Structure formats: structure tokens, C-alpha cells
Amino acid sequence: MDAVELARQAAFRLHSAAVAAGLSPADPLQFAKAEAERRNIDVYVVPPHHPGLKGGQASYDHQAACILVSDQGTAFERAFLIAHEIGHVELEGVLVDDVTTGVDSTQVSDVATSAIERVVDYSKRERREVRMNLFAREFLLPRALLRDLYVAKSKTRAELVTHFSAPTDVVTQQLLDALLLPPVPPSEAQQHPAKPPDASQKIAADFRGPAFQLQAGPGTGKTQTLVDHVDGLLKDGVEPESILVLTFSNKAAGELIERLSAKHPIAAAGIWVGTFHSFGLDVVRRYHDRLGLPLNPRLIDRSEAIEILEDELARLPLRHYRNLWDPTLVLTNILAAISRAKDEVVDAARYRQLAEAMIVKAGDDEEARIKGEKCREVAWVYEVYERLLAERGSVDFGDLVAAPVRLAEQDGDVRASLATRHRHIIVDEYQDVNRASVRLLIQMLQPGNRIWVVGDARQSVYRFRGASAANMTRFATDFDGAQTSALDVNYRSVAQIVDCYSDFAVNMQASQGALPMALKPQRGKGPQKPELRTAATPEDEISQVAAAIEEAKASGIAYRDQAVLCTGNARLADFAAGLEARGLPVLYLGSLFERCEIKALLAVLSMLQDRFAAGLVSIAALPPFCMPLSDVQCITRYLREHDAQPMAWARLAHVIPDLTAEGRVSLEKLSAALGDFDQSNQPWNILTTLLLDRLETAREIANGTTVRDRMQGIAIWQLLNFAQTQPNAKGAPVARLLERIRKLIRISDDREL
Numbered sequence: 001m002d003a004v005e006l007a008r009q010a011a012f013r014l015h016s017a018a019v020a021a022g023l024s025p026a027d028p029l030q031f032a033k034a035e036a037e038r039r040n041i042d043v044y045v046v047p048p049h050h051p052g053l054k055g056g057q058a059s060y061d062h063q064a065a066c067i068l069v070s071d072q073g074t075a076f077e078r079a080f081l082i083a084h085e086i087g088h089v090e091l092e093g094v095l096v097d098d099v100t101t102g103v104d105s106t107q108v109s110d111v112a113t114s115a116i117e118r119v120v121d122y123s124k125r126e127r128r129e130v131r132m133n134l135f136a137r138e139f140l141l142p143r144a145l146l147r148d149l150y151v152a153k154s155k156t157r158a159e160l161v162t163h164f165s166a167p168t169d170v171v172t173q174q175l176l177d178a179l180l181l182p183p184v185p186p187s188e189a190q191q192h193p194a195k196p197p198d199a200s201q202k203i204a205a206d207f208r209g210p211a212f213q214l215q216a217g218p219g220t221g222k223t224q225t226l227v228d229h230v231d232g233l234l235k236d237g238v239e240p241e242s243i244l245v246l247t248f249s250n251k252a253a254g255e256l257i258e259r260l261s262a263k264h265p266i267a268a269a270g271i272w273v274g275t276f277h278s279f280g281l282d283v284v285r286r287y288h289d290r291l292g293l294p295l296n297p298r299l300i301d302r303s304e305a306i307e308i309l310e311d312e313l314a315r316l317p318l319r320h321y322r323n324l325w326d327p328t329l330v331l332t333n334i335l336a337a338i339s340r341a342k343d344e345v346v347d348a349a350r351y352r353q354l355a356e357a358m359i360v361k362a363g364d365d366e367e368a369r370i371k372g373e374k375c376r377e378v379a380w381v382y383e384v385y386e387r388l389l390a391e392r393g394s395v396d397f398g399d400l401v402a403a404p405v406r407l408a409e410q411d412g413d414v415r416a417s418l419a420t421r422h423r424h425i426i427v428d429e430y431q432d433v434n435r436a437s438v439r440l441l442i443q444m445l446q447p448g449n450r451i452w453v454v455g456d457a458r459q460s461v462y463r464f465r466g467a468s469a470a471n472m473t474r475f476a477t478d479f480d481g482a483q484t485s486a487l488d489v490n491y492r493s494v495a496q497i498v499d500c501y502s503d504f505a506v507n508m509q510a511s512q513g514a515l516p517m518a519l520k521p522q523r524g525k526g527p528q529k530p531e532l533r534t535a536a537t538p539e540d541e542i543s544q545v546a547a548a549i550e551e552a553k554a555s556g557i558a559y560r561d562q563a564v565l566c567t568g569n570a571r572l573a574d575f576a577a578g579l580e581a582r583g584l585p586v587l588y589l590g591s592l593f594e595r596c597e598i599k600a601l602l603a604v605l606s607m608l609q610d611r612f613a614a615g616l617v618s619i620a621a622l623p624p625f626c627m628p629l630s631d632v633q634c635i636t637r638y639l640r641e642h643d644a645q646p647m648a649w650a651r652l653a654h655v656i657p658d659l660t661a662e663g664r665v666s667l668e669k670l671s672a673a674l675g676d677f678d679q680s681n682q683p684w685n686i687l688t689t690l691l692l693d694r695l696e697t698a699r700e701i702a703n704g705t706t707v708r709d710r711m712q713g714i715a716i717w718q719l720l721n722f723a724q725t726q727p728n729a730k731g732a733p734v735a736r737l738l739e740r741i742r743k744l745i746r747i748s749d750d751r752e753l
Contacts, residue, residue, distance in 0.1 A: 003258045005184050007091055007131040011083075011138035014090065015145075026163055028079035028140045035086055035139070039094075042066040043082055056099040060085045076166050080105050080136050087135035088128075096266055100129075106173040107133035108721045128269060141166060143178035150175060151702050157692045172688050176720060179702040180713035195221075197228055200487045205229040207452065208236075211445070211479035213430065213472070214454040215515050218501065219492025222454045223252075226428060227259045229452055230271070233424055240270030244422040247275055248429045256428070272422070276437055280400030287407055287414055294393040303743045304727055305396060306331045308388050309381065316381065320374045332747045337378045338385060342398025345405050345436050348386050352379035401436045408443035419446035430455030431469045438471055438478055451479060457514045458505050472514065490519045494526030538571075542578035549584060559585055585707045592722075593741055593750050595715050601687060602738065607670070608686075609679040609735050612639045613649045624695055625670050631663030650675055679734040684724040686734070691716070 015025065018035055025031050036043045041060075046052065048070045053059050058069045058081035067085045069078050080103060088098040107130055141164060149155040155163070161171050197205060201221055204214045205228035216222035226245075233243060247253045253273050260268040272279070281299065288295055300308075306328055313327050323330045341351050358372030389395060395403070407414045422444055427433065430453035433441075445451050457469035476482040490498045498521040505517055533548070535541035549562055564579070566572040569591065576588035592598055600622055603615030616632045619625050635649060638656045642648075650671035653664045673694045677686050691698045701713040729736050744750040 003254065003261065004131055004134055007087065007135045008138040008143075009184075009186055010090055011087065011135040012142050012144065014086075015139050015142050025140065025145070026165070028165060029075040029082075031140065032079040032082040032086070036067055036082060039086070039089065040065060041086075041089070044068050045071045045078065048072050054099045056101045057081055057103070058085055058100045060088060060098045062095050062097055074167075076140075076170075077105075079140060083136035083139045084132045086139070087132040091131065091135065091265075092128075092269065093265055096269070100132075103129070103136070104133050105137060105167070105170045106724075107137070108173070108724075137170065137174055140164070141171065141174045143174060144183075146171070146175050147178040147702060150179065151699055172692065175692060175698070176688070176717055179698045180717040182710050182713070195224070195491075197221075197225065198487075198489050200485065200489065201225045201228065204454075204485050204487065205232055207483070207485075208450070209481060209483055210450055211475070211482035212450075212452045213475045213482060213484045214452075215456060215472070215484065215486040216454050217456055217487065217490065217505075217517055217519055218459065219490040219498075220487035220519070221489070221491055222456075222487065223255065223259070223428075225487065226426060226454055227256065227263075230260060230426065231263055234264055234267050238424060240264075240267040241272075242421070242423040243271045243426065244279070244424065245271060245273040245426045246279060246428065247273070248432050250275060250278075252428060253278075276433070277397060277400045280404050281395075283404040283407065283418070284395060284400065287411075290407065290411060290414065291403055292390065293395065298392065298394040299400075300389075300394050300396055300727070302332070302335055302396075302747060302749055303740060305335055305385070306743060306747070307729060308392070309335075309385060312384050312388070313381075316377075316384065318377050318380070320370065321377050321381075328743055328746045331381075334378050334381050335385075337375075338382050339396075339398045341382070342396075342402040343434055343436055345402045345439070347402075348379060348382040351382055352376065355379045401434075405436050405440045405443075408440055415443050416446070418444045419449055423449045425449065425451045427451070427453040428455075429459075430475070431457045431460045431472050433471050434468065435471070438474075442478060445479060458508050458517075484515065486515045488518055488520055489522050491522045493521065494523050495521040496526050496529045497521075500530050538574065539578070542575055543582075545575065546579055546582045546584060549579070560587075587707055587711065589711055589715060591750060592715060592718055593745055595712075597712050598715055598719050601690075601716070601719060602741065604670075604674070604690065605683055605686065605734050606738060607647075607649070607674060608677060608681075609646050609732065609738070611644050611646050611648070612636055616649075619670065620666070624673075625666045627663040627666040628660060631659050631666075634658050634663070635667070647674075647678060679732040682723075682733050683726075683737045684720060687720055687723060691720075 014035060018031060018038075019025065023031055023034050033043050042065065044052075044066060046068050048057075050068060050070075052061070052068045053070060056070075057072075058067065060067050067082055069081050071078075081100060084100055084103050085098060088096060092098075146160060149160060149163075150157070157168070157171060157175065160166075160175070161168050164171065198221075201224070204212070204225050207229070214222065214225065216225070230243060230245065234240065245253075245256060247256065253275060257268060257271075257273045260271060260273075272282075274282075284291060284293065284297060285295070288297060309331050310327050313322075313331070321330050321334060338351075341347075346354070355372055355375035355378070358375055359369060362368035362372050389399075408418060409415070425441060425444060427441070432455070441451060453475065455472055457472045460469040471478075476484070493501075498519050502517050502519055533544050535544050545564060549559070549564075552562055553559060564572070564575055566575060572588065573590050573594075576586050576590060579586045589595075593602070600618050603618035606615040607613055607619070613636055616627075616635060617629075620627045620629065620632050634656055635652075638644075638652065639649060649667065653659070653667040653671065659667070673690060674686075677689075697716075701709055701716070704710070704713070723737060726733070726737055726740065731739075741750070
């Protein structure tokens with residue numbers, strides 16, 4: 001269980017205890033104050049410029065044992081701030097002071113739906129504040145309580161807003177969490193104690209030289225060894241703020257900080273843990289003035305980059321990359337080239353120089369000349385793109401790699417500052433770093449600093465960003481005095497699996513230059529060897545997997561303890577559908593926008609802006625609005641013949657000829673559900689109103705007991721969070737959302753959801 005869920009469950013326990021003591025959550029401000037008083041913490045409401053607030057909206061002073069809250073805002077907002085500070089006390093200890101500069105009472109827990117969220121999700125400050133925001137909301141409005149009132153007692157959302165004196169959007173988000181997400185039993189919060197290190201782990205964890213590389217095969221306990229190394233540094237008296245831990249995913253960063261927090265709850269808050277891109281964003285923010293950027297530059301993703309370039313494309317003298325009818329795919333290819341250039345720290349001017357050199361070198365070789373001309377066109381777009389980013393005070397993901405490297409290599413003050421601040425550098429999954437990242441690490445490793453990395457060249461994954469397992473081999477060349485060691489005990493798998501992998505790994509190209517693999521299986525032999533089955537057709541392959549699953553079930557292995565792995569998302573979707581068709585329960589979310597319930601909700605939104613109501617084809621299959629296909633054809637034909645305007649269909653139930661009675665009733669129901677909305681309304685408000693107020697969808701999902709019900713709830717929850725965090729752009733909100741989704745699907749960025 002992650003730290004976010006642990007925080008929520010801690011908040012729910014406090015809420016339950018307060019209610020048992022006779023307090024009423026219907027008065028959130030008094031409810032929060034009472035919890036502070038129970039802890040002998042005084043609460044004072046003060047003017048916004050009070051020195052005790054230290055420039056924030058609320059603060060906790062452990063020496064004075066008090067919480068100060070600004071008198072601005074509503075009673076609920078003050079209650080939320082108090083609960084937020086109580087969260088710091090409960091989860092971090094009574095001796096840790098805090099200043100809260102702002103809160104997000106509608107905070108989403110662990111889904112990153114925008115570029116900025118994907119990067120900063122686990123940076124130090126944001127990570128703590130996410131937990132405290134969710135703690136505060138759960139303390140004031142527990143999910144279990146809202147679920148009971150909404151489902152069992154049939155309270156409406158409006159009634160809940162009134163009862164708890166809480167803002168509608170806060171109640172809405174908590175209701176969505178309560179109804180659409182699977183509940184997590186408290187028993188799952190139990191943490192497993194760490195095993196004592198084996199000899200190879202202890203050698204690695206205790207290393208204190210200038211540069212060390214740990215080669216850790218699968219299942220050898222690399223994360224625990226990394227945590228033990230940081231634990232040792234802290235016990236040696238190293239300042240937490242001088243430790244930098246870099247990972248390749250927010251999930252890995254979260255796991256590391258949770259493990260460290262269990263051992264050092266106060267010190268862990270001072271350690272910088274996050275992804276390379278998150279660290280790059282932090283560097284860009286710290287030295288924004290030297291980069292000519294605002295204090296908090298906006299981070300854009302690929303779909304937004306396409307949007308800002310579309311209007312400029314027609315002005316460029318492009319020949320090979322000219323497609324004005326649908327520039328999305330063209331711009332996707334160009335932006336991919338620009339991204340790779342930034343990964344290699346090549347700016348637009350240098351890119352153009354290289355392209356011109358290619359053309360000159362090509363001479364009479366037409367194929368080579370065309371390649372050079374294409375690169376020159378990319379360079380033209382690159383130059384325009386950089387200008388547009390600068391005008392908007394924005395950066396993209398590539399800048400989070402390139403900008404810190406340029407700063408560290410070209411600015412001595414920045415280089416010295418980074419090296420002084422981050423004296424102990426620890427890198428997880430080192431086989432996945434690219435050369436730009438290594439260049440940054442080299443600049444930060446000034447005399448007296450240390451670098452400790454762990455990786456396995458045989459497990460390299462992120463080659464799409466220019467990463468190379470060759471950096472494992474070059475470690476000793478990149479860093480003077482480097483030493484290398486390996487972990488030699490596999491704790492995850494039985495002997496047959498370990499032996500199978502070891503035999504396979506010997507012939508892997510990535511094994512060249514790596515230490516010999518000699519894994520000892522700690523679990524001993526298993527009941528059977530790995531088995532290879534072959535199938536004549538893709539469908540037969542699914543049948544064989546289904547048979548193997550049933551055989552395992554018959555031998556006592558529950559469905560939930562079995563997993564199917566595939567080489568690609570498309571094939572995985574085939575397996576999920578095929579196994580479900582054979583009656584097997586499958587937990588597979590798949591591509592969000594390809595799911596039936598998501599397509600149906602998007603079709604409903606499209607009815608607000610599509611003049612010809614093509615979305616009716618999907619909507620007609622939904623229980624509230626079922627109608628024969630012949631009715632759908634009548635409606636869409638009538639709208640086309642009369643060149644109708646958006647939402648004209650809502651007034652035509654008794655006008656369109658040849659509609660069946662069922663079709664008229666369904667069209668009236670749809671009109672009643674959407675009648676007071678138009679495409680200028682925010683999609684999140686439209687969808688939440690439909691799901692929570694006008695349809696029975698949320699209640700039905702909450703009452704569902706099948707795996708399909710749970711997946712449907714999770715998918716809708718993700719869609720709603722995506723709809724809530726759309727970037728500002730021109731055009732009506734509904735049309736913008738639908739167009740953005742179309743672009744995400746075209747460029748395959750929807751997979752990140």
C-alpha cells in the first residue's frame with residue numbers, strides 16, 4: 001500500500017474516533033479545531049499578513065504548539081487548512097514545523113493527467129502536499145461516509161454539499177473516489193519488515209568511495225540495498241538535503257520515499273527523490289532567470305506542442321513535411337526528431353548546421369540529399385518551435401534534459417551550486433540513463449562528492465529516449481576511481497526460473513561488459529519447470545493460455561495470483577477479450593479511450609457540438625437511451641437534410657417523422673439529461689452531473705461486485721480526472737476536449753493514461 005492510501009486511512013481513523021467522541025462532521029471548522037485541541041494544539045485565526053504565517057495560508061509551530069490560519073476564505077477552507085496541518089503532525093511528527101502556502105482540496109491521488117503532473121508527482125514538496133491534501137479531505141469527508149449517505153441512504157450530491165457545508169467540487173471529487181475506486185481494506189496497510197542484508201547487499205550498501213556501480217540482476221533486492229545505503233549515509237551524519245536520489249518512474253520514487261520514511265520519517269522529507277525529468281524541472285525552476293524563463297515555466301506535452309505549431313506550419317517553406325489537411329502525424333514525426341536532438345543537447349542552430357552539412361556532403365546522391373533536406377525542414381520547425389515556447393514562457397520534456405546540462409557545463413556558478421547542494425548522488429536503474437544525463441552527473445560530481453548507482457544492462461527499457469545500457473560499461477571511464485560489485489542472491493523466483501533466465505542472459509548482447517551472472521535462488525526448487533507451448537494461430541494461442549489458467553486454478557492457484565504478460569498492448573487487448581469470452585475473470589483496463597463506457601460518455605459529450613448527432617450510434621446502446629438503429633438513422637438523416645445547428649435534436653422528438661415511440665421517449669430522456677448544457681460548459685461539470693445526479697451510473701458501479709464493474713469505475717474515474725485538467729486553449733471546452741483526445745490517440749500518447 002502506498003503512502004497516499006496510508007495517509008487516507010490514518011485520517012479516517014481520526015475521523016471515526018472524533019465522531020465516537022460525540023463530534024459532528026456537519027460543522028467542519030469545529031470538527032477540525034476539536035481534533036487540534038485533543039492534541040493540545042491551539043488554533044488561531046489571524047490576518048493574512050500575520051508574521052506567524054511566514055507568507056503562507058497556515059502554519060504549525062511545534063514549540064508554541066499552535067496552528068495559525070489566515071482569516072481569508074470560507075469556514076470550510078479554514079477547516080481544510082487546519083486538517084492539512086494536523087496531517088503534517090500525524091504523519092511526520094509533532095516536532096516538524098510547517099508552512100502551507102496553498103492547498104488543493106480537490107486533489108487527485110495518483111493519476112498524472114497533464115505534463116506537469118507526470119513530472120512533479122514525486123518531487124519533495126509536491127509529494128508531501130498531495131498526502132496532506134488527501135488526508136485533510138478524508139478527515140473532513142470520509143469516502144466510506146459519503147458512499148453510505150449517497151448509496152444506502154439515497155442522499156443527493158446537493159444534499160451532501162449542504163449537510164457538510166462543503167464546496168460542490170470537493171464533495172464531488174470525494175464522491176468519485178468513494179464510488180468509482182475499489183475500496184482498500186485496512187488490513188492491506190500492514191508493512192512487511194525488511195530482511196537483513198546478505199553479504200553482497202551489505203558490501204554494496206556500506207560502500208563510501210567516490211564512485212560505485214552495483215550490478216543487480218532481477219529479484220536480488222536492489223531497492224532494499226539502495227535504501228540501506230541511504231540509511232547508512234544518514235546514520236553517518238550526512239545531511240538529508242545533500243542526498244539526491246534519481247529514478248526513472250514516479251512509482252519507483254514513491255516506493256523509495258515510503259521505505260525511507262518508515263526508517264527516518266523526518267530526514268526522509270529532506271532527501272530529494274524523483275525522476276530525472278522531475279529533477280530537471282527543479283533545476284529549470286531554480287535557475288529560470290538564467291534561462292530567460294518565468295519563475296514557474298509551463299511544461300507542455302506533445303499534444304500541446306502540436307497545437308501551438310499547427311498555425312505556423314502553413315507559413316514554413318516545407319516540401320517533404322507538408323500536410324496541411326492533417327498536420328498531426330507530420331508534426332509528431334518532426335517533434336520526435338526535435339526531442340531526440342534535445343536528448344543529445346543539440347539546439348536548433350546546431351541542428352540546422354548539421355542538416356546543411358548533410359546536404360553539402362550528399363552531392364549528387366539524391367537519397368542522401370533528400371535526407372538532408374528533411375533534416376533542414378526539421379531545423380526550420382525547431383527554430384519556430386523554440387520561439388513559440390519562449391513567447392509562452394514554456395518548456396517541453398526535452399528541455400528538462402538539455403537545459404540543466406547546458407547550465408552545468410557552461411555556467412560555473414550553477415555547476416558549483418549543484419555540486420554543493422547534491423553531494424551524494426544515487427541513481428536507480430542506471431542502465432536506462434542517456435548520455436545527456438551522464439553529462440549532467442559528471443558536472444555535479446565535483447571533488448569530495450560521491451555517486452552510487454545500481455542497474456542491470458540486461459534489463460534496459462528506456463531506449464526510446466536515447467538511453468543505452470552501454471553507460472553501464474562506460475561507468476569506470478566516466479567516473480574516476482569507480483568500483484563495481486554485484487548482488488548474487490535471487491529472492492523472487494524458484495531455482496527453475498532463475499536457471500532459465502541465467503541461461504538465456506548469457507547470450508544477450510547487453511551481457512557484454514557486464515559481470516558474469518551467478519545468481520543463487522534463495523527460494524530453492526519449485527514444483528515444476530518452465531514450460532514452452534506452441535500454437536498454430538493467434539486464436540489457438542489464447543485457447544492454450546486459457547487452458548493453462550484453468551489447470552493452474554484446478555491445482556489451487558487462484559485467478560488473482562495469475563498474470564498474463566504480452567509483448568504489446570494490442571496483443572494484450574486480444575488476450576483480455578479472448579479470455580473474457582471464454583468465461584475467465586480478467587483484470588485489464590486497456591486503452592482508456594477504446595473502452596465501451598468511455599466511448600459512450602464521449603459520444604454523449606459530442607451531442608453538444610456535433611450538428612448531425614453522430615454519437616447517437618453509441619448512445620442508442622445505453623440502457624437509459626436505448627432506441628432502434630432505424631430511429632438513429634431517422635434522426636441523423638433529418639438533421640443533415642435540414643442543416644441543423646448543435647443541440648437542435650433536443651427539440652425534435654415530436655417533429656422528426658417515422659420515429660418509434662421508443663425512439664421518441666429515449667430522445668426526450670437524452671434531451672432532459674443534456675438540455676441545459678451546451679459546448680461552452682466544462683466537460684468535467686457535464687460528466688459529473690450526468691453520472692452523479694441525472695443517471696444511475698455511479699450508484700450502479702458502486703453497488704457492482706464483479707471485476708468488470710471495478711474496471712468500469714476505474715476507467716470512468718480516469719476519464720473524469722483527464723477532463724478536469726485540460727490546458728487552456730482557444731475554442732469551446734467540449735470541442736477542445738474531444739479534439740485533444742483525437743490527437744492523443746493519433747500520436748499514441750493515450751497509453752500514458
